[in-house]
Amino acid sequence: MENKTSQSTRNRGWLARAFVLAAVPLLGLTTMAAPASAHGSIVDPASRNYGCWERWGDDHLNPDMEQEDPMCWQAWQDNPNAMWNWNGLYRNNVGGDHQGQIPNGTLCSGGNTEGGRYDSMDAVGPWKTTDVGDDFTLHLYDGAQHGADYFQVYVTEQGFDPTTQALGWDDLELVERTGSYPPAADSYIPVSTSGRSGHHIVFTIWQASHMDQVYYLCSDVNFT
Numbered sequence: 001m002e003n004k005t006s007q008s009t010r011n012r013g014w015l016a017r018a019f020v021l022a023a024v025p026l027l028g029l030t031t032m033a034a035p036a037s038a039h040g041s042i043v044d045p046a047s048r049n050y051g052c053w054e055r056w057g058d059d060h061l062n063p064d065m066e067q068e069d070p071m072c073w074q075a076w077q078d079n080p081n082a083m084w085n086w087n088g089l090y091r092n093n094v095g096g097d098h099q100g101q102i103p104n105g106t107l108c109s110g111g112n113t114e115g116g117r118y119d120s121m122d123a124v125g126p127w128k129t130t131d132v133g134d135d136f137t138l139h140l141y142d143g144a145q146h147g148a149d150y151f152q153v154y155v156t157e158q159g160f161d162p163t164t165q166a167l168g169w170d171d172l173e174l175v176e177r178t179g180s181y182p183p184a185a186d187s188y189i190p191v192s193t194s195g196r197s198g199h200h201i202v203f204t205i206w207q208a209s210h211m212d213q214v215y216y217l218c219s220d221v222n223f224t
């Protein structure tokens with residue numbers, strides 16, 4: 001009896017190890033996949049899909065996510081590639097006509113770009129926020145080092161409620177338009193705002209320099 005129990009314990013231990021070993025190459029592939037399609041995103045305050053990737057990328061099947069982080073949950077359910085390709089939320093050949101090409105209600109998905117891969121980013125609800133003050137700095141991480149012709153940074157007007165309202169152009173105030181940035185892995189964009197409190201959306205347009213490629217990035221913040 002004793003032997004049998006310890007045999008069965010050993011077997012379970014072996015099975016658990018085998019499972020971990022089997023999972024490691026899969027994780028490796030996922031990690032390897034990112035640089036191949038590497039572009040970039042706002043990593044602080046985190047864009048919606050970067051935040052969901054950062055918080056849950058190594059644990060995205062955890063059912064606790066549904067309660068703890070429901071907006072990430074719906075995003076992972078909708079299409080995990082929105083997170084694995086957190087750096088690929090862009091449109092090409094927009095010709096500077098951002099408002100014409102990105103309809104209201106689709107700003108956070110770049111106008112349903114990439115065949116709708118990022119549509120879950122437009123979902124309305126309690127996205128996790130990053131605390132900021134009136135003056136804060138956006139951090140763009142760009143593995144491809146495209147540089148920028150400019151960044152345009154918008155913040156939702158006070159009174160807009162991201163947890164109940166779909167985001168449209170009329171909800172936004174332009175708070176920063178920069179000049180060009182040289183190619184770099186890390187770029188920083190200082191922003192000054194006033195008169196806001198609570199949950200807001202920071203909407204960043206990154207016009208890359210290597211070609212007409214534009215990134216549309218929603219970051220949820222909490223003005224403290």
Ligand SMILES: [Cu+2]
Nearest residue numbers: 038039144146
């Ligand atoms: Cu790119």
